[in-house]
Amino acid sequence: MSQTIGIAVAAPHAATSNSAGRVMATVMAALAPATLFGFWLYGWPAVYLWFITVAAAMLGEAFCLRLQGRQATPALLDGSAVLTGWLLAISLPPWAPWWIGAFGGLFATVLGKQVFGGLGQNLFNPAMVARVALLISFPVQMTAWVAPLPLFSAGAPGAIEGLSILLKGLPPALDAVSSATTLGFAKTEMSRGVDLMASLPNAPALSWLGQRPGSLGETAAWLIAAGGVAMIFLRIISWHIPLAMLAGIALPAAIANAVDPAHYLGATAHVLSGGAMLGAFFIATDYVTSPNTARGQLVFGAGCGLLTWVIRTFAGYPEGVAFAVLLMNSLTPIIDTYIQPRIYGRDRKGVPLEPVK
Amino acid sequence: MGLFERIFKHPSWGVHPDDHKRPAADVPLRILPPPARVYMPLHQHVGGAARPIVLVGQQVLKGQLLAEAQGNISAPIHSPVAGTVTAIGEVTAPHPSGLAFAAITVENDFTNRWIETDPVEDPFALAPEEIARRTAAAGVVGLGGATFPAAVKFALGKRLAVTTLIVNGGECEPYLSSDDCVMRDFADQVIDGARIVMHAIGAKEALVGIEDNKPEAIAAMRIAAAPFSEVKIRPVPARYPMGSDKQLIQTLTGKEVPADARAAEVGVLVHNVSTCAAVHQAIRHGRPLVERIVTINGGAVDKPGNIMAPLGTLVDELLAFCGLKARPARLILGGPMMGTPLLHGRIPLVKGASGILAFDAREATIPPAGPCIRCGSCTKACPMGLLPLEMASRIRAGELDAAVDFKLSDCISCGCCAYVCPSHIPLVQYFSHAKGELAARERAKLRTDATRRLAEDRIARLERDAKEKSALAARRKAERAAAKAAAAAAEQATGAAA
Ligand code: SF4
Numbered sequence: 001m002s003q004t005i006g007i008a009v010a011a012p013h014a015a016t017s018n019s020a021g022r023v024m025a026t027v028m029a030a031l032a033p034a035t036l037f038g039f040w041l042y043g044w045p046a047v048y049l050w051f052i053t054v055a056a057a058m059l060g061e062a063f064c065l066r067l068q069g070r071q072a073t074p075a076l077l078d079g080s081a082v083l084t085g086w087l088l089a090i091s092l093p094p095w096a097p098w099w100i101g102a103f104g105g106l107f108a109t110v111l112g113k114q115v116f117g118g119l120g121q122n123l124f125n126p127a128m129v130a131r132v133a134l135l136i137s138f139p140v141q142m143t144a145w146v147a148p149l150p151l152f153s154a155g156a157p158g159a160i161e162g163l164s165i166l167l168k169g170l171p172p173a174l175d176a177v178s179s180a181t182t183l184g185f186a187k188t189e190m191s192r193g194v195d196l197m198a199s200l201p202n203a204p205a206l207s208w209l210g211q212r213p214g215s216l217g218e219t220a221a222w223l224i225a226a227g228g229v230a231m232i233f234l235r236i237i238s239w240h241i242p243l244a245m246l247a248g249i250a251l252p253a254a255i256a257n258a259v260d261p262a263h264y265l266g267a268t269a270h271v272l273s274g275g276a277m278l279g280a281f282f283i284a285t286d287y288v289t290s291p292n293t294a295r296g297q298l299v300f301g302a303g304c305g306l307l308t309w310v311i312r313t314f315a316g317y318p319e320g321v322a323f324a325v326l327l328m329n330s331l332t333p334i335i336d337t338y339i340q341p342r343i344y345g346r347d348r349k350g351v352p353l354e355p356v357k
Numbered sequence: 358m359g360l361f362e363r364i365f366k367h368p369s370w371g372v373h374p375d376d377h378k379r380p381a382a383d384v385p386l387r388i389l390p391p392p393a394r395v396y397m398p399l400h401q402h403v404g405g406a407a408r409p410i411v412l413v414g415q416q417v418l419k420g421q422l423l424a425e426a427q428g429n430i431s432a433p434i435h436s437p438v439a440g441t442v443t444a445i446g447e448v449t450a451p452h453p454s455g456l457a458f459a460a461i462t463v464e465n466d467f468t469n470r471w472i473e474t475d476p477v478e479d480p481f482a483l484a485p486e487e488i489a490r491r492t493a494a495a496g497v498v499g500l501g502g503a504t505f506p507a508a509v510k511f512a513l514g515k516r517l518a519v520t521t522l523i524v525n526g527g528e529c530e531p532y533l534s535s536d537d538c539v540m541r542d543f544a545d546q547v548i549d550g551a552r553i554v555m556h557a558i559g560a561k562e563a564l565v566g567i568e569d570n571k572p573e574a575i576a577a578m579r580i581a582a583a584p585f586s587e588v589k590i591r592p593v594p595a596r597y598p599m600g601s602d603k604q605l606i607q608t609l610t611g612k613e614v615p616a617d618a619r620a621a622e623v624g625v626l627v628h629n630v631s632t633c634a635a636v637h638q639a640i641r642h643g644r645p646l647v648e649r650i651v652t653i654n655g656g657a658v659d660k661p662g663n664i665m666a667p668l669g670t671l672v673d674e675l676l677a678f679c680g681l682k683a684r685p686a687r688l689i690l691g692g693p694m695m696g697t698p699l700l701h702g703r704i705p706l707v708k709g710a711s712g713i714l715a716f717d718a719r720e721a722t723i724p725p726a727g728p729c730i731r732c733g734s735c736t737k738a739c740p741m742g743l744l745p746l747e748m749a750s751r752i753r754a755g756e757l758d759a760a761v762d763f764k765l766s767d768c769i770s771c772g773c774c775a776y777v778c779p780s781h782i783p784l785v786q787y788f789s790h791a792k793g794e795l796a797a798r799e800r801a802k803l804r805t806d807a808t809r810r811l812a813e814d815r816i817a818r819l820e821r822d823a824k825e826k827s828a829l830a831a832r833r834k835a836e837r838a839a840a841k842a843a844a845a846a847a848e849q850a851t852g853a854a855a
């Protein structure tokens with residue numbers, strides 16, 4: 001056996017069976033129950049919207065790869081474009097018109113990700129970039145929430161009728177089902193001078209089961225949380241960002257609510273609504289746009305949470321998750337620069353330790 | 358391990374690859390029939406190459422000195438067989454890609470005659486320096502793969518008054534089980550060798566760290582160590598790279614070796630279990646290091662297991678002895694995490710070779726690299742607490758200094774980062790490349806420094822010469838002027854007299 005064997009590749013000669021595609025697939029699996037529940041809750045229009053958004057995101061990715069003269073298939077198959085589209089879709093109002101999904105999906109992958117150089121290069125979370133762009137450009141469609149009308153229940157649009165809602169928007173006949181989210185309702189009532197003590201009893205019920213108006217996939221807080229916890233156990237994400245973010249929302253909310261319940265919503269309302277769970281487990285934890293160290297992630301998560309509460313409470317938009325995450329995304333490089341792990345044999349500043357016998 | 362330990366005591370660094378140690382580890386040790394010819398490279402240790410002291414055609418006995426140590430850090434080479442020296446010098450492998458290496462070739466006469474040995478009855482009656490001298494003369498080097506001359510380390514430990522000897526039975530590389538085999542079959546020798554090393558360096562206790570995936574070795578070593586209270590067997594969690602000195606020291610003693618310092622400076626010295634067994638052989642039996650136990654493993658090997666083989670045996674012969682069931686897709690010297698790829702099997706077994714792996718096509722496949730998704734897995738896995746993704750991106754951008762600022766020099770090349778990377782980015786390749794660049798740069802700097810010094814010397818010399826020349830000229834001129842003046846004065850005097 002004197003022939004040459006293989007090539008002189010450097011060690012290690014072993015690799016994990018994990019892959020980027022597998023990570024994405026696991027995240028999708030964790031997201032699936034909440035999404036399916038959303039489909040059931042909001043019926044056919046939501047299903048169509050989801051497909052359109054995901055398809056648009058993939059189309060945007062494929063288009064950009066083609067422009068760069070790269071083969072589209074391997075990069076498309078890593079699933080990151082699907083995941084971006086998916087995350088955007090479930091943060092949209094479930095009965096939004098088709099072009100909201102199409103525009104948002106394209107925007108997310110083209111302007112949110114590929115212009116930065118593709119997977120791993122973007123500074124901001126692509127799905128949230130698209131959502132904020134949509135919110136600013138089409139505030140009416142982006143805040144047209146509907147009350148849940150579960151599939152096959154009386155009055156729910158069928159497959160054909162759903163298609164027409166998607167294409168033409170809400171028919172006047174169904175206008176009755178449009179509704180407000182908990183946070184939006186509280187905000188509007190407060191701006192009319194009605195304080196929370198008076199308005200909350202009439203507010204749309206807050207429910208762990210998700211039977212309330214909200215975006216496509218985020219209302220079932222417990223299904224989102226279950227998916228997130230599963231990801232923590234599978235070591236896809238660590239607990240640092242979700243815990244810090246939820247605490248960052250809940251603590252100030254609880255304190256403010258204890259001081260002045262007439263003007264500040266309580267911690268439960270904050271944590272269970274407005275995509276806080278979705279943000280904490282699936283959005284803020286995006287690898288590319290969050291810090292790499294455990295301590296950095298705690299800072300990042302707490303910042304996302306705190307900003308969410310501040311924006312919801314004091315700014316014009318009732319829902320702050322997207323803005324908060326984007327703001328913290330811009331701080332990620334700074335956090336990563338200042339918070340680094342301690343190196344073996346050195347102190348935190350990088351100075352070699354003193355030898356101790 | 359209880360849940361508490363799992364969560365709080367488990368090291369947070371490192372990776373847990375499939376260890377693939379069994380069934381090879383459980384197969385009884387086999388002894389290779391001596392080969393017809395052995396090739397002993399002159400350079401199979403850290404430090405200077407050995408200098409041949411035999412002549413072509415000379416008869417040698419097994420264990421006879423072939424080449425002596427050269428320089429402060431070096432090790433001698435002894436003949437693994439009895440026979441005739443047939444060649445000294447470059448052994449060129451028959452394949453174009455094979456690198457030539459300087460070696461002594463010995464033709465085996467199959468008499469198996471040993472040289473006169475000088476066994477020691479009671480090593481503890483010897484002076485520590487004498488133990489170091491004998492260990493050095495026997496050519497013992499670190500057998501875990503580091504191949505640092507053992508006696509040099511003894512001297513260092515003695516000088517820095519080391520209190521604890523750590524005996525490394527971690528063997529964390531997947532597929533390898535040669536240390537495991539030594540501990541199972543020769544536990545007495547390992548413990549005795551460890552006690553001799555303790556005596557040589559003046560250590561008070563020895564901690565033997567063995568990964569808990571080797572229960573048989575732990576049991577055997579416990580029995581062997583039972584009579585000696587100063588030798589403690591310490592199972593450690595199986596986690597790669599537990600067998601790395603720094604990580605084992607941290608796990609066993611809680612101490613960290615400061616950056617840019619040696620382990621001895623925190624009062625510990627690490628020796629591998631196989632090295633301890635070799636010290637036992639060298640001192641108790643006076644036998645130099647001429648054979649070792651090597652693991653032959655991998656999917657292409659028909660009967661994997663541990664083989665006792667003379668040094669200098671060709672890898673091909675070892676593979677033939679174990680049989681190949683497929684053409685190897687990759688040959689590796691050492692373990693899969695840090696081993697060196699071999700381009701062919703006409704390479705001799707060297708002192709530091711703990712394993713030879715012949716991977717089949719499936720094992721050899723590493724998926725193509727993709728973009729970094731900044732998942733942070735590499736950072737979590739790095740046992741040194743470095744940021745592999747940041748260093749790699751700097752190196753890719755050609756910013757070597759920025760990578761150095763991330764303490765590239767602390768990287769131990771363990772391969773954890775590249776192993777866990779879901780995008781299969783060859784991170785270690787980047788680091789090795791950068792370290793090579795930096796070393797070259799350092800050398801170039803030394804060279805320019807030296808050139809500059811030479812140039813400055815030359816200018817100074819020229820200036821000095823010029824100055825001397827002009828001083829000489831001035832002196833001559835003055836002398837001439839004086840002579841002229843004297844002559845004129847004389848003329849005047851004669852004129853006046855006339
Ligand atoms: S493990 Fe690989 S993909 Fe993940 S951050 Fe490190 S280099 Fe990037």
Ligand code: SF4
Nearest residue numbers: 739768769771772774
């Ligand atoms: S950076 Fe170096 S020390 Fe850290 S895991 Fe990678 S190879 Fe090992």
